[in-house]
Amino acid sequence: MKMPRVECPHCERMIAAGMVAGRPSKGRLWRHDPTERPELFGDALVSCTGSLEIVDLPKPGAQMEFVEVNEDGQPEEAPAGSLGTLALF
Template sequence: MKMPRIECESCGRGIAAGPVAGRPSKGRVWRHDPPQRSTVHGDALVSCHGSLAIVDLPLPTQQLELAVDETPDDDSSETLPLF
């Protein structure tokens, strides 16, 4: 699955964002290092402050909307409950 790339709000890098369960228009930015981690922090593992943030995904991942007919059926008075 190809994931959309989102610009990290903290460091400005283009990072992949995976979908968040139950929220079709939202994604979570993957964990990533700040651009100059090795010069500032040496060999320490330091994540960017924008890692794992929840962001809006681009439009191709919208939830499908179904058209619902709002007119009631004339035969609804003859239906019996099952339980």
């Protein structure tokens, strides 16, 4: 599953954020190293202070849209009106 990337508030890098259960508009940043790690900490394993922080996700609840492409690589026009489907409920 591809996760959205969100800017870390501390190091300002784009980091993947996994969804938080029960909160569809929030995500938890993955653990990542600070950008100045080699200069300040040497070989020690140190996480950025923004790791595992809960942040807002972009476009909560949005679904992926599939666009059909013709032979020229251009997106096709969506059909106007009903798609000929029936409601199940």
